[in-house]
Amino acid sequence: MNSIPSVNLKDFTSGDPVRKQQFVDQIGKAYEEIGFVALKGHLLDDSLVDNLYTEIKNFFSLPLETKHKYEIPGIGGQRGYVSFGKESAKGKKEGDLKEFWHFGQYVEDDAERAKEYPENVNVNELAKFNQVGKEAYQRLEETAKYVLRALALHLGLEETYFDNYIHNGNSILRPIHYPPITQEPDNAVRAAAHGDINLITLLMGAQGRGLQVQNNAGEWIDAIAEPDELMINVGDMLSRHTNNKLKSTIHRVINPPKELWGTSRYSIPFFMHPISEMKLDVLDSCVDDKNPKQFDDITAGQFLDERLRELGLKK
Numbered sequence: 275m276n277s278i279p280s281v282n283l284k285d286f287t288s289g290d291p292v293r294k295q296q297f298v299d300q301i302g303k304a305y306e307e308i309g310f311v312a313l314k315g316h317l318l319d320d321s322l323v324d325n326l327y328t329e330i331k332n333f334f335s336l337p338l339e340t341k342h343k344y345e346i347p348g349i350g351g352q353r354g355y356v357s358f359g360k361e362s363a364k365g366k367k368e369g370d371l372k373e374f375w376h377f378g379q380y381v382e383d384d385a386e387r388a389k390e391y392p393e394n395v396n397v398n399e400l401a402k403f404n405q406v407g408k409e410a411y412q413r414l415e416e417t418a419k420y421v422l423r424a425l426a427l428h429l430g431l432e433e434t435y436f437d438n439y440i441h442n443g444n445s446i447l448r449p450i451h452y453p454p455i456t457q458e459p460d461n462a463v464r465a466a467a468h469g470d471i472n473l474i475t476l477l478m479g480a481q482g483r484g485l486q487v488q489n490n491a492g493e494w495i496d497a498i499a500e501p502d503e504l505m506i507n508v509g510d511m512l513s514r515h516t517n518n519k520l521k522s523t524i525h526r527v528i529n530p531p532k533e534l535w536g537t538s539r540y541s542i543p544f545f546m547h548p549i550s551e552m553k554l555d556v557l558d559s560c561v562d563d564k565n566p567k568q569f570d571d572i573t574a575g576q577f578l579d580e581r582l583r584e585l586g587l588k589k
């Protein structure tokens with residue numbers, strides 16, 4: 275496969291069983307082959323998208339001293355600001371050429387769960403930043419819920435199988451700024467090749483060139499979305515849970531050609547995580563003689579912890 279298939283979530287939510295099943299089949303096939311789809315019909319409206327870009331560009335334009343106030347030690351970068359070069363892909367020593375922010379879960383109906391997560395960090399300098407981030411988080415989370423319902427059906431599970439695992443889950447919304455490149459980056463790239471940790475990722479901002487996905491033949495193909503599309507991919511948690519039936523595909527963000535070094539890239543992934551106690555143990559339905567069980571049993575919380583250490587975010 276050398277392009278990313280496009281699907282429309284409105285088919286799934288249309289109420290028409292034929293269109294619904296078509297969506298399930300299309301996304302299921304795409305995730306078994308390339309692990310990525312471009313999704314139309316998501317739940318973010320244009321004004322929310324515009325406001326979110328405005329707010330995050332305003333934030334990353336603040337003076338470095340101001341941004342540093344929001345870099346909170348001891349929480350593995352799970353909320354607030356993470357400065358340039360801090361995160362490196364698993365197994366790579368050079369840091370990625372990016373700075374980012376994390377909005378986390380807004381737990382409003384479960385005091386015990388609320389205690390488990392670090393609090394969201396409020397930016398005082400920007401009046402609308404916190405509220406716009408929360409709205410985008412919740413719209414993306416709702417969009418992701420429907421995508422997971424479609425995947426549950428594809429896997430032969432109850433449609434709502436994932437619902438209780440993702441309600442108040444440990445998802446994060448990560449606006450990223452890749453600043454202009456000012457000197458020869460040697461071995462460093464905007465984002466080195468990696469698989470995502472989580473269940474699925476919904477990515478805003480894949481409209482420009484930069485994101486590339488490795489297909490089965492090992493070739494890097496461009497993943498470029500239409501203006502009204504989100505890029506959505508399978509992460510390692512879902513790949514483990516399905517014994518690699520659904521593919522967590524390696525992807526990267528390459529540096530622009532030299533004449534475009536002066537431009538920033540802004541992208542905004544929403545990493546959909548379940549609650550920490552969800553067992554990622556391989557589903558029985560994904561094991562047979564031809565596909566023996568490939569992964570040890572582990573919970574989502576343990577798996578996340580392991581990976582944050584490998585990324586240099588947790589000590």
Ligand SMILES: O=C(O)CCC(=O)C(=O)O
Pocket residue numbers: 450465470477479480485525526527541542543
């Ligand atoms: O910036 C992008 O387009 C993709 C970023 C990405 O893959 C990630 O943060 O996991």
Ligand SMILES: [Fe+2]
Pocket residue numbers: 468469470525
């Ligand atoms: Fe990624």
